[in-house]
Amino acid sequence: MTSVKIVVAGGFGVGKTTFVGSVSEIQPLTTEAVMTVASTDVDDLSHVPEKNTTTVSMDFGRITLEKDLVLYMFGTPGQHRFWFMWDDLIQGAIGAIVLVDTRRLADSFPAVDYFEASGLPFVIGINGFHGQFPHRSNDVREALAIPSNVPVIPCDARNRESTKAILVTLVEHAMSMQAAGRY
Amino acid sequence: MASPGRGDDRLGPPTSWSGRGPGSWDDSPQRSGAFPQQFPAEEESPEPRRLVRPYTVTGGRTKPRYKLALEALVTATVYEPRDLSVLAPECQAILQFCLDWRSVAEISAVLRMPLGVARILVADMSADGLVRIHQRDDSEGRPDLHLLERVLSGLRKI
Numbered sequence: 090m091t092s093v094k095i096v097v098a099g100g101f102g103v104g105k106t107t108f109v110g111s112v113s114e115i116q117p118l119t120t121e122a123v124m125t126v127a128s129t130d131v132d133d134l135s136h137v138p139e140k141n142t143t144t145v146s147m148d149f150g151r152i153t154l155e156k157d158l159v160l161y162m163f164g165t166p167g168q169h170r171f172w173f174m175w176d177d178l179i180q181g182a183i184g185a186i187v188l189v190d191t192r193r194l195a196d197s198f199p200a201v202d203y204f205e206a207s208g209l210p211f212v213i214g215i216n217g218f219h220g221q222f223p224h225r226s227n228d229v230r231e232a233l234a235i236p237s238n239v240p241v242i243p244c245d246a247r248n249r250e251s252t253k254a255i256l257v258t259l260v261e262h263a264m265s266m267q268a269a270g271r272y
Numbered sequence: 273m274a275s276p277g278r279g280d281d282r283l284g285p286p287t288s289w290s291g292r293g294p295g296s297w298d299d300s301p302q303r304s305g306a307f308p309q310q311f312p313a314e315e316e317s318p319e320p321r322r323l324v325r326p327y328t329v330t331g332g333r334t335k336p337r338y339k340l341a342l343e344a345l346v347t348a349t350v351y352e353p354r355d356l357s358v359l360a361p362e363c364q365a366i367l368q369f370c371l372d373w374r375s376v377a378e379i380s381a382v383l384r385m386p387l388g389v390a391r392i393l394v395a396d397m398s399a400d401g402l403v404r405i406h407q408r409d410d411s412e413g414r415p416d417l418h419l420l421e422r423v424l425s426g427l428r429k430i
Contacts, residue, residue, distance in 0.1 A: 159343075159375075181343075
């Protein structure tokens with residue numbers, strides 16, 4: 090048995106869980122990590138019983154690709170202060186999809202910065218709300234300062250075929266980066 | 273065969289899994305369901321703190337014996353219902369849930385336990401031979417080309 094994972098990132102309300110749910114074979118599930126507000130280490134409560142705790146949630150879905158190969162898709166926690174959770178998430182991941190809402194472009198900056206810095210292969214999915222794509226892909230690429238080799242594609246997070254297409258694009262991109270010895 | 277009164281032992285200190293012979297508990301008059309509502313360890317704390325309670329079952333530990341990926345797959349190696357009663361209810365639940373391969377993330381989500389707790393329990397249960405874990409080695413880094421090709425062809429088929 091082998092499992093692999095793909096990370097789905099983007100700002101709050103951009104459609105990460107919808108994206109995961111459109112292609113997952115199970116209803117998206119939510120896993121929670123308990124942590125202290127001031128802590129930078131997940132679940133380390135041993136010496137700080139008086140501090141407030143908070144819960145970091147991640148939604149995820151699953152696709153069985155072969156009888157012995159399972160793909161998990163994890164949505165990132167929305168709050169940027171929980172970066173340490175992202176380190177956990179990207180460990181051994183195939184790559185990431187950054188969903189972008191062009192009305193709130195700046196929400197996707199932190200994710201793009203993070204994946205660039207970590208060297209994780211990523212693609213940009215422009216989620217067209219109500220099928221509307223008011224901005225061209227190239228304009229979004231320019232606004233986000235995305236290198237030309239990184240795919241930027243319009244998508245509909247509610248649509249299974251559209252979601253599948255982005256997943257395929259990401260895996261192909263990860264393969265080409267690996268073939269080129271980029272990581 | 274055990275006498276009916278022996279079921280009371282369950283509230284005492286837990287004994288190791290391997291220490292119980294088969295059949296020790298099968299005539300216990302007490303509950304044998306998978307999700308007992310009572311968590312004996314809670315009674316030992318006069319002022320239970322909300323913060324710490326999820327970690328009671330781990331004996332206060334906040335780090336697993338070894339690193340487990342969110343997507344690490346877990347499966348029960350044994351399934352003997354009558355022997356499960358010596359385990360913490362959370363561990364019993366994990367065994368029952370993992371009759372088929374399940375990820376650490378699914379264990380946490382479906383059995384409603386914090387991710388950190390699920391990781392510690394699964395690592396312990398693996399050390400005790402109760403579950404088998406499949407995960408890629410950290411040192412392998414990202415999935416290699418061969419694995420990516422399998423993923424790609426799988427995605428195209430769904």
